[in-house]
Amino acid sequence: MASTQGQVIVCKAAVAWEAKKPLTIEDVEVAPPQQGEVRVKISYTALCHTDAYTLDGLDPEGLFPCILGHEAAGIVESVGEGVTEVQPGDHVIPCYQAECRECKFCKSGKTNLCGKVRPATGVGVMLNDLKSRFTVKGQPIYHFMGTSTFSQFTVVHAVSVAKVSPEAPLEKICLLGCGIPTGLGAVWNTAKVEPNSTVAIFGLGTVGLAVAEGAKAAGASRIIGIDIDDNKASLGEKFGVTEFINPKHHQKPIQEVIVGLTDGGVDYSFECIGNVDIMRSALECCHKGWGTSVIVGVAAAGKEISTRPFQLVTGRVWKGTAFGGFKSRTQVPQLVDKYLKKEIKVDEYITHNLPLSEINNAFDLMHHGRSLRAVIHMW
Ligand SMILES: NC(=O)C1=CN([C@@H]2O[C@H](COP(=O)(O)OP(=O)(O)OC[C@H]3O[C@@H](n4cnc5c(N)ncnc54)[C@H](OP(=O)(O)O)[C@@H]3O)[C@@H](O)[C@H]2O)C=CC1
Ligand SMILES: N[C@@H](CCC(=O)N[C@@H](CSC=O)C(=O)NCC(=O)O)C(=O)O
Ligand SMILES: [Zn+2]
Numbered sequence: 094m095a096s097t098q099g100q101v102i103v104c105k106a107a108v109a110w111e112a113k114k115p116l117t118i119e120d121v122e123v124a125p126p127q128q129g130e131v132r133v134k135i136s137y138t139a140l141c142h143t144d145a146y147t148l149d150g151l152d153p154e155g156l157f158p159c160i161l162g163h164e165a166a167g168i169v170e171s172v173g174e175g176v177t178e179v180q181p182g183d184h185v186i187p188c189y190q191a192e193c194r195e196c197k198f199c200k201s202g203k204t205n206l207c208g209k210v211r212p213a214t215g216v217g218v219m220l221n222d223l224k225s226r227f228t229v230k231g232q233p234i235y236h237f238m239g240t241s242t243f244s245q246f247t248v249v250h251a252v253s254v255a256k257v258s259p260e261a262p263l264e265k266i267c268l269l270g271c272g273i274p275t276g277l278g279a280v281w282n283t284a285k286v287e288p289n290s291t292v293a294i295f296g297l298g299t300v301g302l303a304v305a306e307g308a309k310a311a312g313a314s315r316i317i318g319i320d321i322d323d324n325k326a327s328l329g330e331k332f333g334v335t336e337f338i339n340p341k342h343h344q345k346p347i348q349e350v351i352v353g354l355t356d357g358g359v360d361y362s363f364e365c366i367g368n369v370d371i372m373r374s375a376l377e378c379c380h381k382g383w384g385t386s387v388i389v390g391v392a393a394a395g396k397e398i399s400t401r402p403f404q405l406v407t408g409r410v411w412k413g414t415a416f417g418g419f420k421s422r423t424q425v426p427q428l429v430d431k432y433l434k435k436e437i438k439v440d441e442y443i444t445h446n447l448p449l450s451e452i453n454n455a456f457d458l459m460h461h462g463r464s465l466r467a468v469i470h471m472w
């Protein structure tokens with residue numbers, strides 16, 4: 094096939110022109126990668142709740158028109174000047190959480206957050222010239238989360254791309270771009286759940302189920318899943334949930350129910366919904382003296398959390414996690430290898446496979462609670 098290196102590529106992408114409106118499939122011009130950038134042919138992308146949250150106009154950083162998508166896998170088409178980390182033909186997973194290994198954050202040893210490209214990705218552009226690489230009929234279209242994987246080709250920063258084993262099926266490992274690592278890492282890296290701990294998980298979507306999987310692997314003795322959909326009871330069991338509670342079937346606040354069932358509260362809780370009232374419940378269902386609650390869900394613009402400070406004075410700990418605390422470029426390839434060795438689930442989270450032309454149906458499935466992950470086949 095003729096090389097496209099250095100040329101503008103015209104391809105199909107799902108464009109979000111404005112909040113709360115369906116995406117439309119457009120012919121998008123994708124400029125060549127500049128210094129420190131990589132152009133990736135996206136093979137498969139999944140939808141994460143965060144894409145829906147931004148499309149619904151709930152993200153304070155949301156900019157329109159944009160190309161959403163951040164949970165994907167593909168193959169490097171070309172690289173810009175100075176890029177040595179990857180080369181054309183490499184199999185990669187774009188990583189919305191970068192890892193430059195040079196900035197204050199990367200060198201701190203205390204966080205997986207990276208400061209290198211975040212100021213640019215937060216405003217929908219590339220760091221090199223603070224411009225977008227996408228246009229539709231000459232009109233610039235914003236990037237999203239530094240990934241924009243709802244396009245057949247995308248341009249990402251080299252620090253935001255993980256090279257992975259070519260043995261791994263791209264249509265499965267696209268899920269390792271966000272939801273599964275977030276849940277596993279929330280348990281293993283952020284909370285550091287110990288064997289025999291008790292765990293409560295609020296929201297049994299992909300992220301919550303991955304928390305259950307991680308908690309089971311960590312040796313938790315009780316894993317309580319809480320969801321408003323009774324169908325999540327049997328589904329949760331497959332991922333490690335040992336007890337299921339539907340708050341709709343209880344009169345008392347859910348934290349009181351959990352405290353009553355666990356001799357004073359759980360050792361660890363995880364909020365995997367993005368609802369600030371549930372974040373409070375998740376904190377308050379933790380055991381006095383040591384219980385730790387991890388906020389995973391992303392709350393809408395303007396929302397704030399609250400509790401009585403006494404909850405913290407008496408030893409409960411409130412934390413949050415981004416991408417499960419995983420260092421993306423270093424650890425995503427390790428997660429892919431774990432999948433290949435059957436040490437973590439991935440296939441089990443895929444409930445739907447759809448062509449790009451049906452991407453709006455994938456959003457509908459998510460909104461109606463009928464899917465875990467829908468994988469979009471880009472070609
Ligand atoms: N911090 C991070 O790095 C990341 C955060 N996220 C965030 O994590 C959250 C979960 O993502 P994802 O798993 O993709 O989302 P899903 O929508 O698949 O899962 C959320 C689950 O919570 C359930 N739910 C909704 N309201 C309640 C409630 N009041 N009580 C109990 N359960 C409830 C939903 O049920 P139903 O479907 O019936 O509504 C659904 O099963 C989102 O906020 C997402 O933005 C995602 C990835 C990374
Ligand atoms: N843009 C929002 C916050 C969105 C957010 O919290 N994103 C998560 C990842 S969600 C993935 O599906 C995250 O890791 N944030 C850290 C980051 O550096 O973006 C807002 O402004 O509130
Ligand atoms: Zn996500």
Ligand SMILES: [Zn+2]
Nearest residue numbers: 193196199207
């Ligand atoms: Zn960095």
